[in-house]
Structure formats: C-alpha cells, structure tokens
Amino acid sequence: MLRPIRGFVGARIILILIQCVFVLSAVEVAATVHHFTWEVGYMFWAPNCIENPVMAINGRFPGPTIRAKAGDIIHFDLTNKLSTEGVVIHWHGIRQIGTPWADGTASISQCAISPGETFPYRFVVDRPGTYFYHGHFGMQRSAGLYGSLIIDVADGLKEPFHYNGELNLLLSDWWHLSVHKQELGLSATPMRWINEPNSLLINGQGKSNCSIAAATCNFTELQQCAPEVLRVKPKQTYRLRIASTTALASLSVAVANHKLVVVEADGNYVEPFEVDDLYIHSGENYSVLIKTDQDPTKNYWISAGVVGRKNKTSQALTILNYESVHAGKLPDSRPPDTPLWNDTIRMRSFVEQLRGLNNSPLPPPAGAHRHIVLLNTQNLYRGQTKWALNNVSLSLPATPYLGSIRYSLIDAFDANVPLESFPNDYDIMAPAANPNCTVSSGVYWLQINSTVDVILQNANTMSANTSEIHPWHLHGHDFWVLGYGDGKFVDGVGDKNFNLKDPPLRNTAVTFPYGWTALRFVADNPGVWAFHCHIKPHLHMGMGVVFALGVERVQGIPGQALACGLTAKLFMNTKF
Numbered sequence: 001m002l003r004p005i006r007g008f009v010g011a012r013i014i015l016i017l018i019q020c021v022f023v024l025s026a027v028e029v030a031a032t033v034h035h036f037t038w039e040v041g042y043m044f045w046a047p048n049c050i051e052n053p054v055m056a057i058n059g060r061f062p063g064p065t066i067r068a069k070a071g072d073i074i075h076f077d078l079t080n081k082l083s084t085e086g087v088v089i090h091w092h093g094i095r096q097i098g099t100p101w102a103d104g105t106a107s108i109s110q111c112a113i114s115p116g117e118t119f120p121y122r123f124v125v126d127r128p129g130t131y132f133y134h135g136h137f138g139m140q141r142s143a144g145l146y147g148s149l150i151i152d153v154a155d156g157l158k159e160p161f162h163y164n165g166e167l168n169l170l171l172s173d174w175w176h177l178s179v180h181k182q183e184l185g186l187s188a189t190p191m192r193w194i195n196e197p198n199s200l201l202i203n204g205q206g207k208s209n210c211s212i213a214a215a216t217c218n219f220t221e222l223q224q225c226a227p228e229v230l231r232v233k234p235k236q237t238y239r240l241r242i243a244s245t246t247a248l249a250s251l252s253v254a255v256a257n258h259k260l261v262v263v264e265a266d267g268n269y270v271e272p273f274e275v276d277d278l279y280i281h282s283g284e285n286y287s288v289l290i291k292t293d294q295d296p297t298k299n300y301w302i303s304a305g306v307v308g309r310k311n312k313t314s315q316a317l318t319i320l321n322y323e324s325v326h327a328g329k330l331p332d333s334r335p336p337d338t339p340l341w342n343d344t345i346r347m348r349s350f351v352e353q354l355r356g357l358n359n360s361p362l363p364p365p366a367g368a369h370r371h372i373v374l375l376n377t378q379n380l381y382r383g384q385t386k387w388a389l390n391n392v393s394l395s396l397p398a399t400p401y402l403g404s405i406r407y408s409l410i411d412a413f414d415a416n417v418p419l420e421s422f423p424n425d426y427d428i429m430a431p432a433a434n435p436n437c438t439v440s441s442g443v444y445w446l447q448i449n450s451t452v453d454v455i456l457q458n459a460n461t462m463s464a465n466t467s468e469i470h471p472w473h474l475h476g477h478d479f480w481v482l483g484y485g486d487g488k489f490v491d492g493v494g495d496k497n498f499n500l501k502d503p504p505l506r507n508t509a510v511t512f513p514y515g516w517t518a519l520r521f522v523a524d525n526p527g528v529w530a531f532h533c534h535i536k537p538h539l540h541m542g543m544g545v546v547f548a549l550g551v552e553r554v555q556g557i558p559g560q561a562l563a564c565g566l567t568a569k570l571f572m573n574t575k576f
C-alpha cells in the first residue's frame with residue numbers, strides 16, 4: 001500500500017529537483033539585454049588632420065565599439081539628428097535570425113529613419129566573432145557612419161585558440177570630397193568618378209604625412225588624426241581583430257617583424273594558417289594572432305596599404321608599442337612594403353588558404369536546388385555609368401521590400417524577375433559590344449530552406465583590358481566559398497573542383513579580375529536580403545541583387561519600418 005505513495009512522493013521530489021535545475025539553468029542562460037541610446041549627427045572632425053564634416057554617433061567618430069556575448073540581446077534606440085537626411089544602421093555579419101526588419105538596409109528591410117525620429121533595433125547576437133556596423137543608405141558609410149561590433153563567446157565556452165590580449169583595427173578610407181559631391185558625381189551624366197581615397201584610416205585616424213616622412217610623425221600628440229598606439233607586453237599572444245569598412249580600397253595589412261596567424265573570418269573559425277601580411281577587402285573581417293616575441297626594446301610598424309587598384313594613397317600606419325619602450329619612439333626599420341597592387345595570384349592564394357575549422361558546418365553535398373550565375377558588367381543607362389548583373393542594374397524602390405512583400409503590395413517594385421544567367425557567347429574578356437543595360441527593382445524569389453549556388457562571374461569593364469575586384473556581401477546568411485577560377489565559369493567543369501570538404505563559411509567573398517567565385521548557401525532565414533558589391537560607389541551604381549524568401553513567416557515588423565511608401569498608405573489608419 002505504501003509503495004505508490006512513496007513513489008508519488010519520490011516523483012514529486014524529482015519533479016521539484018528538475019524544476020529547481022530548470023530554474024537555475026534558466027537563470028544561468030538568461031540572455032543579457034544591452035540597451036543603447038544613440039544619436040546620429042554631423043560634426044566637424046579631422047580624421048586625416050584636415051577638418052571636414054563627419055557622421056558621428058553620440059559625438060564620436062568612429063562610433064562606439066559595441067561588445068556583447070553570444071546569445072545576448074541588443075536594443076539600440078537610434079535617433080536621427082541629421083537635419084535633412086534619413087538614416088539607417090546595418091549590423092554587418094549579424095544574420096538577424098527572426099528579425100529581418102532590424103537588418104538596417106534602407107528600401108530593403110525598413111524605411112529610412114526621418115530626422116528627429118527614433119528607430120528601435122532589437123536583435124540577438126547569436127554567434128561570437130568580429131563584426132562592425134555601418135550606415136546603409138546612400139553614401140553615408142563613406143561619411144564615417146561606422147564602428148566595431150565584437151561578440152565574445154558565451155559564458156562557459158572557449159574559443160578554439162588561446163590569446164592573452166586583444167587589439168582592434170577598424171580600417172576605412174577617407175576622401176576630402178564630400179559624400180554629397182561623391183553621390184552627385186556618381187549619378188551625373190557623364191559620371192564623375194570619386195577617384196582614389198585621400199587617406200586610409202586605422203580606427204578613424206590617419207595622419208596623412210606619416211609614410212612620406214615617417215620621422216615627422218608624432219604618435220603621442222593629442223590630435224584627432226594622430227595614430228592610436230597599440231600597446232603590448234612582450235612574450236604574449238594577441239588577437240588582432242581586423243575589420244574593413246572601406247568604401248573602395250582593398251588593403252594589405254602587416255605588422256613588421258611579426259607573423260600573422262589567421263584564425264577567424266567573418267565570425268567563423270578557420271583552420272589556422274600563417275602569413276606575413278593579410279589581404280582584406282571591403283566588408284571582410286578577420287582575427288589574426290600575433291606573438292610579441294621580437295626585441296622588446298623596439299617599436300614596430302603596423303601598416304595598411306592599397307592593393308587591387310593602382311595605388312595612389314599613402315599607407316596608414318600605426319605603432320605596435322612594446323610596453324617598456326616610449327610610445328613615441330619610431331621603429332628603426334621601414335614600414336612593411338605593400339605587395340604589388342596587381343598581384344592577383346598572390347591575393348587569390350591568400351583566400352584559397354582559408355578552410356573551415358574542423359567540425360565547421362559543411363555545405364549540403366547533394367548540390368543545389370538553384371543555380372544562379374551573375375555576370376557583373378559596367379554599363380550605361382541613358383548615358384549614366386552603371387554596374388549590372390545579367391544586364392540589370394539594381395534601383396531600389398520607394399517602399400522597402402520587406403513590408404511590400406509581407407503585405408502583398410506587388411505594385412511597389414518591378415514584377416519582372418531578373419535573369420539567372422547570361423548569353424553563352426558573351427565575351428568576358430572585352431568591353432560589351434552594346435554597353436547599355438536596363439534598370440530594375442525586381443527580386444530573386446528563393447524557396448525557403450533551399451540550397452542556392454551563386455556563381456559570381458567577373459568581366460571586362462567599359463574600358464579595354466580592365467577588370468576590377470569586387471567583394472560581394474550577403475545579408476541574413478553566411479555562404480560557403482566553394483572555389484575560385486579564371487575566365488568564364490563552365491558548367492560541369494568549374495564545379496568539378498568545388499571544395500565540399502572544408503570550405504570556409506563567410507558573408508563576404510571577393511571576385512578577382514576576369515575570374516569567377518562560387519558560393520553556396522541554404523536560404524533558411526525568412527526575409528528580404530541584399531546581396532551586393534561592398535564597394536560603396538558600385539552599390540550606388542546598381543551592383544547588387546535582392547533575395548526574398550519565406551516573407552509570409554516574418555513577424556513583428558515595427559511600425560516605423562513601414563512608415564513610408566505604399567505600406568504607410570496601407571497603415572495610414574492603423575494605430576501602431
């Protein structure tokens with residue numbers, strides 16, 4: 001008779017214990033919520049010692065560095081204090097799983113925030129890594145709207161490598177020509193190109209005469225442009241987090257006398273490999289480890305120089321300062337030389353060394369449901385210079401896609417679906433016989449959870465014997481980089497060499513002149529996502545496409561994201 005009662009009591013005790021464990025673990029895993037109140041406005045600032053208007057966040061350029069742990073929730077209330085421009089901020093590398101409306105892409109995920117208004121960005125940073133944030137409206141990134149976003153591993157977890165300290169390098173390029181003049185010039189007929197940057201900046205600072213006459217470069221003065229000194233202790237391992245938010249420049253980064261061991265690319269761990277210098281293109285992020293094992297009575301140059309385009313800009317320099325040495329003591333050797341700007345073979349061999357770390361997720365091996373080939377060409381549209389994919393140059397609509405697709409407002413954008421390939425006889429090695437393209441806001445519709453292969457096919461520009469580098473960035477997803485090739489991609493040949501064994505996962509990958517790059521991703525994040533060249537003027541000239549998938553599943557779009565164009569009309573009488 002007692003047995004069932006004992007059993008019942010025992011079960012109750014076990015239940016209470018389970019509940020306790022559950023409550024405890026719930027407390028342990030409860031995500032931290034970080035609240036940030038940000039104001040974006042212009043200020044006068046002299047990033048390269050010459051004063052210009054700069055976009056700042058809470059009066060700071062670059063914007064504040066955000067630091068959180070994987071799994072944390074971030075709340076940004078972003079108030080637009082620009083008197084006459086809209087603004088948005090994109091959290092580059094954060095996939096926005098379940099929150100596509102927080103991706104911060106004007107005309108795609110949300111309406112630009114009007115002057116005086118506040119937008120609530122709320123999202124989870126689900127994965128550790130080195131990221132950054134930046135403006136994604138017009139040319140605002142080039143005006144200085146950016147900062148670092150660093151996500152540490154969740155409590156109780158460890159990185160797969162060891163280091164004693166961290167240094168942060170946020171790289172950018174800087175023009176004296178105002179972004180408004182840049183933007184107007186790019187849309188003018190004929191186009192006025194922005195030309196090469198006046199300076200390269202490390203953490204927003206780029207004293208311009210350092211590399212010309214290094215001996216005159218004072219590293220200890222308090223100037224807005226004085227390079228930030230990076231102080232280290234000898235005989236330690238440091239993690240350098242390097243992110244490039246350049247508008248145009250591809251860069252080579254080196255630390256004199258020190259080897260770099262690459263361990264992370266775009267928030268994904270890679271099989272470590274050692275290099276003398278690191279190639280980094282716009283939109284890319286890396287972590288490298290360095291050992292401070294050199295003569296501790298000296299300082300060493302850290303340099304970033306332009307590659308990929310004919311170099312007309314001085315290197316950005318700063319100092320790796322061994323702590324017992326005066327920060328102002330200049331290194332007694334020259335800064336590392338930037339590799340030849342057009343050594344594509346060396347540049348490609350760098351990215352080909354990137355391999356996913358053991359146990360990284362692998363691409364579905366069975367092949368893709370969808371195979372999209374995107375030929376990128378430089379074109380003309382009514383005399384304006386454009387960039388196009390399969391002869392279509394992207395023009396963003398007045399009503400952001402996420403809202404218009406979610407609420408079936410099909411008149412909000414071009415119903416024509418863009419092409420999935422280009423004519424077989426197109427000669428990628430020469431300027432197009434007919435340079436004219438069309439302009440469209442059409443989208444690529446992807447089946448939710450389908451596997452998509454994209455071949456990025458590079459080609460000649462409108463000038464003979466010229467083909468340029470383009471770093472392509474995907475929003476909302478990472479992709480596997482399956483391979484690179486020269487010339488035209490041939491179906492059944494190029495794919496024979498796809499790396500399905502250990503391809504790196506990332507969100508930005510480069511196409512080399514006259515070559516192709518093959519990517520695979522699983523379209524599993526409902527939303528509308530941009531996929532575009534991260535070179536700011538190129539996106540402005542139409543070099544991007546838009547992917548839409550599973551939008552009917554999207555929940556919780558804040559009213560402010562819909563308060564423009566046709567969605568505003570639809571909700572005119574609705575209380576948000």
Ligand SMILES: O=C1O[C@H]([C@@H](O)CO)C(O)=C1O
Binds near residue numbers: 193461468538
């Ligand atoms: O889009 C571009 O335009 C110029 C040049 O092709 C025409 O001036 C250039 O270098 C680009 O990258």
